[in-house]
C-alpha cells in the first residue's frame with residue numbers, strides 16, 4: 366500500500382495509477398482540468414442540447430438521473446435553467462430510512478424547477494435478500510440499489526425514446542478508476558465496476574424468481590448504442606462546494622440539526638438515507654480508505670486544505686462506522702448486530718489490517734507512517 370504524494374489516496378483504490386513522481390491519476394486529472402476552456406465546453410453542451418431539443422414543446426427533451434442531492438440540483442439547474450431543456454427526472458429509491466433532508470430534497474427538486482419526476486421503488490423482498498447476500502459474500506451491501514441506479518435510467522431513456530440522458534460526474538475519471546480518458550459520453554458507465562454485472566443464478570439459488578430480478582441485467586448493446594448518455598462534469602466546472610452553494614439557493618437542505626456523522630467531513634454529501642452509507646463505507650475494510658480520504662483528497666486538489674490537514678481528517682474519521690448506518694442496514698435486512706459483525710469481520714483485508722489490543726481492526730502501523738509521509 367502506497368499513498369499519493371499530493372493527496373492522501375492509496376493505491377488500493379481499484380483502477381488507480383501513479384506517475385513516476387508518485388502523483389495519483391486523480392491529482393493529474395485535476396491539474397489537467399485547470400487548463401480546460403470552459404467557454405468552449407459550454408458551447409459543446411449547447412450544441413448537444415440543440416440536437417435533442419424537441420421543437421414544438423409539450424414533450425420531454427432529455428432524462429436526468431437524480432437523487433435529490435446537491436449534484437442533482439446542479440444537473441437540473443444547468444439543463445433546465447441554463448440550457449432551456451424540458452427534462453424528465455428519474456430517481457431510484459432504496460429501502461433504508463430516508464433522512465428528513467433527503468425527503469425534503471427529492472420533493473424540492475421537482476417543485477423548485479417545475480418538473481415531473483418518476484420515483485422507482487424497488488421490490489422490497491428482493492432488496493432485503495440480495496442486500497444481505499451481497500454484503501456477506503462480496504462486501505457490497507448496497508449493490509441492489511446501486512445496480513438499479515445504473516441500469517434503470519438507461520431503460521427509461523429507451524422506453525421514453527429520450528436518447529439524451531444526463532449524469533453528474535464521471536467518478537472513474539475524477540477520482541481515479543478504470544476510465545482514464547476524458548470523454549463526455551457516459552455510455553460505458555455501466556461497466557465501471559461500481560455495481561458490476563452478477564450472474565443472476567446466484568439470486569435464483571436464494572429463491573428469487575426472474576420476475577423479481579427485472580432490470581438487474583445490463584441493457585444490450587443495441588439499446589446502449591441508441592442512447593447518448595453524458596457526464597455534465599465534462600461540460601461545466603464541477604465542484605462539491607459550488608454545487609452545494611447553488612443547490613442551497615434552490616432550496617436544498619443539508620443534515621444540519623439532524624445527524625452528525627462520525628465518518629464524514631461534511632454534512633451535505635451522500636445524505637439520502639441512513640443505511641445506504643454502508644455501501645461506500647465498505648471501501649474501508651476492503652481497501653483501507655473511504656469518505657474522509659475521498660473528500661479531503663478533493664479539498665487538497667482544490668488547494669482548500671493542506672496535505673497534513675487531510676491526513677488528520679482521515680485518521681480521525683475513515684475507520685468509524687456510524688452506528689445509525691449499521692442499525693438501519695440491520696433493520697432493513699433483518700440481521701442482528703452480532704450477525705452483522707460476524708460478516709464484517711470476514712471482509713477486512715488481512716494484507717493491510719491487523720487487530721489492536723481491543724480487538725478492533727486498524728491499518729497496520731507502517732501505513733499510518735506512509736500516509737503521513739506520502740510514500
Ligand SMILES: [Zn+2]
Pocket residue numbers: 369370371372373374388389390391392393
Ligand atoms: Zn493524488
